[in-house]
Amino acid sequence: MTDAAWKPRLIALDVDGTLLDPATQEVSAVVKAAVRSAVEAGAQVVVSTGRSLLGTAPILDELGLTSGVALCSNGAVLVDAATREALSVQTFEPAPVLAELARRLPGAIFATEALGVGSLVTTKFHEHQLHGPQQLATLDELVSGPVPRLIANWVDHEPAEVVDELTGVRLPHCTFTLDHYEPWVTVVPEGVTKGAALEKVRTEFGIAREDTFAAGDGDNDIEMLRWAAHGVAMGQAPETVRAAADEVTGTVTEDGLAAALNRLFR
Template structure:
């Protein structure tokens, strides 16, 4: 962890839900927006790094007035040009074997396969705030007919802890998966793809030193990103495993913990 009091990171990776945005209000606070604006004005590269789809990320870029750089969506599987609001690259995997295994282990789960820039194919309707963009009902066969960047399983009417217990220690074929600590969700992306791996690729391309990186997040899908950063900051409401992966813990999202962490660096 960087300890120099005068240190200012050049690459700032920020999770959305539970970090930038308070899930209880579905809003980014004025204090957090001002803190992010201060970082941008200082010349640092802000990268929104989220499990959300591209369609769910674009409103966040608008809210933060980010008009340059890169956004990493779908846990790093989809890279978006923040200026042009266009997809730059997509990594995919074959969802068939994964869906079959999840359907066996999570009976009654509903599924969503991302169609980048268009919405999702779903086996049953998700709540609007859970999936961003149009939802098209599809059979399981239709869902697995083409490679996808992201597959979601929602074990409806179960608790997140039940999903953790059911999937403890397993490996799903050809993919990386993370669990949600708010909802009974499994998010699946291509093997080897994480927020951390996508950020490392971007860092190398930008020529930014590894010691000049910062990340903040609150979920299991943020663990690799927090470990990647020279300073990883976990939100105060994050579960123990996420806090353990970070260098420090700030206040919860409801108390503008991200703004506090950024304001200490960019006064």
């Protein structure tokens, strides 16, 4: 921003790789303080994550966010930050998507989100990958009804292999993003992105487009960074994400988010 006095009124923050360091699985005290300063200055902070509702609630607790909303499952689930209850949920039929992913990613394991309960999984995921209880299920059980989110984890492969396999592919009636930390795919309903969900939040809150800020580091943050009046990519973000941002800050291990926020909210 060219205006040194500019302070955003709506701040959208990714979790893993932005607020939270994947290496430590912690939000640093420096980042917490920076978020707190923004809230105290009157900004509406919206945690915007690919995590489920169960994985998002502990982050809201750590940041002390008890008002407004949060976006989970890449925008498919809108949550009341005070009550931690879902205000709206968008879903899709996972069967055709799972069939196509199973064909393209042989040996992948799958999970579908059971809202507020946990996940149905074909094989147990690591605890840091999925949050809440994991219940073993057959493929038929996974696709027995509509879901807000489906995960495919191509175990024993590199993230770049998933990118090579799925770049340019269209999966039926859904939106999907790829991960640069894990060899996996996150699938949500068609047209659902963090950016689209945040535009609805911005409109409902009556906040001007020019008063929006977002920070993230992953493919699922690209639309959010483009949506914001000022988008900040984390230093470790891949070039595709950095290209969508107005600014590149330090890495998550360097508390890059805190540096970007503290410049605005001293």
